Amino acid sequence: MKAVVQRVLSSSVTIRGAVTAEIGPGLTILLAVTHGDNEDDARKLAEKIAGLRIFNDEAGKMNRSVRETDGEALVVSQFTLFGDCRKGNRPSFSQAAEPETANRLYELFVRQLAAAGVKTVRKGVFAADMKVQILNDGPVTLIIDTDDLKKSRRNPSSGERLEDA
Helix, strand or coil, X not given: CEEEEEEEEEEXXXXXXXXXXXXXXXXXXXXXXXXXXXXXHHHHHHXXXXXXXXXXXXXXXXXXXXXXXXXXXXXXXXXXXXXXXXXXXXXXXXXXCCHHHHHHHHHHHHHHHHHCCCCEEEECCXXXXXXXXXXXXXXXXXXXXXXXXXXXCECCCCCCECCCX
């Protein structure tokens, strides 16, 4: 799974001229699913994002998470995050998961984000033509790939294996 996480002042989804979801301060998460992603990936990604310390504390340092700030989240499915632009001018989307699998894991991710303590979680409409309005705050934008979260790290000085991210 791949997520583009943006700290926002507000965000909304409009479909056919009608606002279908909107949030105030919090996170907008553009989410894509690829082949081989599973339920564990959705759970781990949701927990990671809910705990990201990217909101300012009283001292102005990014030291608080969306759940600590009672922020909201808007999750939008976006298979184009797995677009491959290496050949030609038309991206290939062959790395995006089949719609049935992608929708199932997208819905699970939304539920897991709420279970991880995010007070309000709204979502776009899977596979719809959406207009997404994002008022980025900072700007703070992160890209998180569950493949990267799975890779173990080693302590360079001792070769000791550290816990996965």
